[in-house]
Each structure stands twice: as structure tokens, then as C-alpha cells.
Amino acid sequence: MIELDTLSVTFAAGSALRDISLKIAPGDRLGIVGESGSGKSLLASCLMGMAPDAATLSGTLTIDGVDMSDADEETWRPLRARRVAMIFQEPMSALNPLRRVGDTVAEPLRLHFGLSRDEAAKRVAELFAEVDLPNPERRARMFPHELSGGQRQRVLIALALACDPALLIADEPTTALDANVALQVTDLLVDLSEKRGMALVLISHDLASVARSTERVAVMYGGDIVERGGTDDVLHAPQHPYTQGLLAARPDPQAALRDEQGKRKRLPTIPGNVPPLSGLAQGCRFAGRCALERPDCATARPVPHGPRMLLCPVVEGAA
Amino acid sequence: MTLLRAEGLTRHYPLPRTRVLGPRPRLTAIEDASFTISAGETLGVVGESGSGKSTLARLVMAFEKPDAGSVAFDGKDLHSLSRPDLRRLRPEFQMIFQDPYGSLDPRRRVGWSLGEPLRAMGTDEGRKIADSLVQVGLHAEDATKFPHEFSGGQRQRIAIARAIITRPQLLVADEAVSALDVSVRAQILNLLMDLQEELGLAMLFISHDMAVVAALCDTLMVLKSGNVLEQGNAAAILNAPQHEYTQSLLTAAGTP
Numbered sequence A: 001m002i003e004l005d006t007l008s009v010t011f012a013a014g015s016a017l018r019d020i021s022l023k024i025a026p027g028d029r030l031g032i033v034g035e036s037g038s039g040k041s042l043l044a045s046c047l048m049g050m051a052p053d054a055a056t057l058s059g060t061l062t063i064d065g066v067d068m069s070d071a072d073e074e075t076w077r078p079l080r081a082r083r084v085a086m087i088f089q090e091p092m093s094a095l096n097p098l099r100r101v102g103d104t105v106a107e108p109l110r111l112h113f114g115l116s117r118d119e120a121a122k123r124v125a126e127l128f129a130e131v132d133l134p135n136p137e138r139r140a141r142m143f144p145h146e147l148s149g150g151q152r153q154r155v156l157i158a159l160a161l162a163c164d165p166a167l168l169i170a171d172e173p174t175t176a177l178d179a180n181v182a183l184q185v186t187d188l189l190v191d192l193s194e195k196r197g198m199a200l201v202l203i204s205h206d207l208a209s210v211a212r213s214t215e216r217v218a219v220m221y222g223g224d225i226v227e228r229g230g231t232d233d234v235l236h237a238p239q240h241p242y243t244q245g246l247l248a249a250r251p252d253p254q255a256a257l258r259d260e261q262g263k264r265k266r267l268p269t270i271p272g273n274v275p276p277l278s279g280l281a282q283g284c285r286f287a288g289r290c291a292l293e294r295p296d297c298a299t300a301r302p303v304p305h306g307p308r309m310l311l312c313p314v315v316e317g318a319a
Numbered sequence B: 001m002t003l004l005r006a007e008g009l010t011r012h013y014p015l016p017r018t019r020v021l022g023p024r025p026r027l028t029a030i031e032d033a034s035f036t037i038s039a040g041e042t043l044g045v046v047g048e049s050g051s052g053k054s055t056l057a058r059l060v061m062a063f064e065k066p067d068a069g070s071v072a073f074d075g076k077d078l079h080s081l082s083r084p085d086l087r088r089l090r091p092e093f094q095m096i097f098q099d100p101y102g103s104l105d106p107r108r109r110v111g112w113s114l115g116e117p118l119r120a121m122g123t124d125e126g127r128k129i130a131d132s133l134v135q136v137g138l139h140a141e142d143a144t145k146f147p148h149e150f151s152g153g154q155r156q157r158i159a160i161a162r163a164i165i166t167r168p169q170l171l172v173a174d175e176a177v178s179a180l181d182v183s184v185r186a187q188i189l190n191l192l193m194d195l196q197e198e199l200g201l202a203m204l205f206i207s208h209d210m211a212v213v214a215a216l217c218d219t220l221m222v223l224k225s226g227n228v229l230e231q232g233n234a235a236a237i238l239n240a241p242q243h244e245y246t247q248s249l250l251t252a253a254g255t256p
């Protein structure tokens, strides 16, 4: 069980995460969505104990009841991989181009579990089979450039699984992949989470894949979680003005594409752009772009409320 | 009026020999693709990576020559034009690249990069640079900033400003919105629709996202392994895809 309590991260330019509270239980599948720069990756690096040096942190992070807030690198190292593992957007950059992929995956097995060369090779083949890589033994002898993007991402998933992590964080794991391949990789992550009882945090700007593969979702804007609840509830009946704007901005394949004059219909948009960290309002981060904004929104810090967590005093909470 | 006519476009790339004396195998990047685009009209091209989308874009932009087939722009066969003639015609058809970081020089101010296609035409810049920035929803003052001072969505707008600054008749967009946030993507798609109505732009819009294609395109071409699986009216294909592959692309773009 991993628990964040009012975690905040501040840089010189301003505060990048504000009072983030989250519980991740074994087997949970949580999606994190939100605008670029909203703090999704930063949150993930905090969960891995890898916040950037330039950051000032406050609040607490506990893993299996142990307070990790002030833990040093020595304390983190054994926990990483075994408790929390992570996969990233660009599989190529995470693999050594000069090493056979099987050797890359064998390394932590030999290091953390003291497996012999042969034992490790056998385990690698099992892991490759588990992530649906065809011909596991042959794949293990290949170099990264000999694999497709989807296969490379599967290798990284196998690497992440090597130490049986309790939580897998996937940060935009499919952005670099084709739609079809992306779908297969996300389905694989869900499968693995179910079979292994492993918790999954899926960070993605692809709302469809979050809808497909997670049970709960947290929506972030400007370093806040602005709405959190069941994935179906939040994505089908968004309550926070930002979540509503985000969902409305997706093209709807079912909607009429032209108006009465035969002109193409414009997509609904959220006016303006995300301001830089230093330009974010002290109160509600969404102030300045919100249709429901009230005079005090920009200065009064909203308090989370409702069974579905909502960070906006103006909208009523709902389940 | 037909602005672009491609006929039988074919391009193979040689692969390394598998046997010393054997024939050299070839990769079919695109095979026998024919299509037309009229002024004010958008042709969508969909398919997974490696299906030939970007090869098609390079052929249409005359960045490389086809092994067979032709591209006629405004009645002129692009691949048989002399170099100087092609250079003179280039301002009329421009491309927005997938990666705006790669197409903007990080050490140059944005205004300098925007002026590049104009300098190639030998025309006066200042006013046009400011206008093009305003047209994509940025500010005239942004010309003095460097690329890293902008967000990803803003850089993509700059890439679009650069592509439209010469007032082209045709815009080729290769995955121009794929890396963007949903909300920024909607702003950019609306901008493209505005430009199309204002300038009568023709567009070749390459994407793997069927929902985006549906919002923007009049006609559609589905590519798989270099072959055209189906093409025609976009709405007709999206409503009743003839191929399982097209259906799978639609499923992958499914809404939650």
C-alpha cells in the first residue's frame, strides 16, 4: 500500500504540486490525466523517490506503512524495482543500443536475486513469454534496433516486472506507438495487473485508453488534482469545469460535422493556454480560463470536497 | 477545381541482400496510389507506422522522386520541373512536420525561423511574420522569443505559422497534432479549419487518429503496408468501413 498525504513540490519558479493526497492499494488501477505540464510525471517521480534535486518537498509518502518522506537514496534503492517500477514513453532511449535485450532484463535478476547466468536466461524467457513476445529465446538475443516499437515497450515491461513490483507506473507508455499497437500494450498492462495483483498507475493524455484500463482516475491541472473518482463516473459525467472542458475538446465521431451552412463545425475548446508555473493563480489554478469563474476564484484556494473528490467550490459534488 | 493530382505513385526502397548472389529484396513503401485534392478540400491519410504515409508526403512535397507515377500541382508535373522552377513553386505548397522542435532552430529567434521561407522567395518579412503569428493565435512580440520559451502546443502553432506564411495553396501535415494535449489539439484543428475557409487551403492530412480525421477531412485514404486499402468520401468510409483493418483503426480511436 502506497499513500501520499498532502505532498507538495516547489521549484524556484513556483509550486508544481500542491497538497496531493492519494492511496494506492494492491491491485488498484489508477489513471492520471491532465494538461501537459500539470505535474503528472513529477508526481510519478515522487512515487519513485526520484524528485528532481531542484525541488523542495513537503508532506508525507508512506510505502507499506514506512514513512519514506525523508528516506535517502540508500533506503530507496532496494524498494525501487521490488516495490515500484516504472516504464516510460520512449522505449528506445531506455534501452542500451549495444546490449542484447535479454542481457538487459537479466541484469536485475542476477543483481537482486543472485540468479546464475542460466537461471536468469530461463527467467528472462518466462518474462518475455508473459509479455507476449513471440519466440522469447530468439528475441532475448536481439538488439533493441531489431525490435519494433511495440516489442521494445514489451521488453521494458518485462524489465519492470523482473523484480515482482507491487506497483507499476507507466508514464505515457504508448504515445510513441501506433493506435493498434498502443491498444495491445495497454491491454497487456491491465492483464498483468490482474494476474499478478500488481497495482498500476497509468499516466496518459489518451483518454480512451485510460477509460479502457483503469478503475479510478485523477485529473490534474496546474499541480492540483482537480477531480478524482471512478473512471466511468468521471469520464462520463465530469463535474470539474476543467475536466468538462477537456472531455468536450475531443472530436466526437458521432456528432454532425457540418452546420446548416455546410461549414465544418469547430471543436469546443478551453479558452487560453496553461500559464507557466510562475503565472498560475494562487487560488484556483484554473481561474482565468474557466466559464464559471467567480470574483474570488483566483485568490481563494479551493478545498477538496465530495465523495468524488472535487476541487471547486462552485460546482456541486456527485458520486 | 483540382489542385493536386497524384497518379500511380509508387516508391520502393532497396533492402540489404539476404544471400550474396540473390536478388536485392525491396520494401514497397507505397504502391500505385492515385488521388486528387481540390482547393479548400482536405484528404486524410490513415494507417499505422510503416504503412507509407510519410513516404507519400515526401513524394507530394517533391522531397524525393517516385519510382513510378506522377504528382501534378496546379497542372505542373512536380517531378519533371527543373530545380529552379521547383524552388520558385515551393512557396505554394508547404509542410508542417511532426516534430516542431526539429523544424525550429533552437538558437534562433522564432521570427528568424518564420522569415526563412520568405527570404527564400526574396520578399520583405516584418509585417508578414507578425501577421502569421497573430493568425495562429500568438502575438507579434513572440517573434523575438526563442523556441524553448514556448509550450509544445505553442511551438506547433509556430510550425503552422511558418508553413502558412507564404500563403500556400496546399498544406501537407504529417502527424501535426498527434503529440498534443486534447485541449490544445482542438485549438489547432479549429485553426486549420479557419485557415482553410479564409485562404481556401487544400490539405493532405496524415494521422493515425480516426476521430481527428473525421473532424477535419472530406476524403480519406487508408494505407496498409504501402497499399491503398480503401479511399473515398471520409464520412462514408467512417460509417461503413469495407476492411477489417479500417475497422480496427476505428476501434483503436474509440471514445470512452
Ligand SMILES: Nc1ncnc2c1ncn2[C@@H]1O[C@H](COP(=O)(O)OP(=O)(O)OP(=O)(O)O)[C@@H](O)[C@H]1O
Residues within 6 Å of the ligand: A011, A016, A034, A035, A036, A037, A038, A039, A040, A041, A042, A043, A052, A053, A054, A277
Ligand atoms: N527539474 C525541474 N526544475 C524546474 N521545474 C520543473 C522540473 N521538473 C518539472 N518542472 C515543472 O513542474 C511542472 C510539472 O511538470 P511535469 O513534467 O510533471 O508535467 P506533466 O504533467 O508530466 O506534463 P507532460 O504531459 O507534458 O508530460 C512543469 O511546470 C515543469 O516545468
Ligand code: SF4
Residues within 6 Å of the ligand: A240, A241, A242, A284, A285, A286, A287, A288, A290, A291, A292, A293, A294, A297, A298, A302, A311, A312, A313, A314, A315
Ligand atoms: S474554483 Fe472557480 S475558477 Fe476554479 S474551477 Fe471552480 S469555478 Fe472555475
Ligand SMILES: [Mg+2]
Residues within 6 Å of the ligand: A040, A041, A042, A171
Ligand atoms: Mg510527463
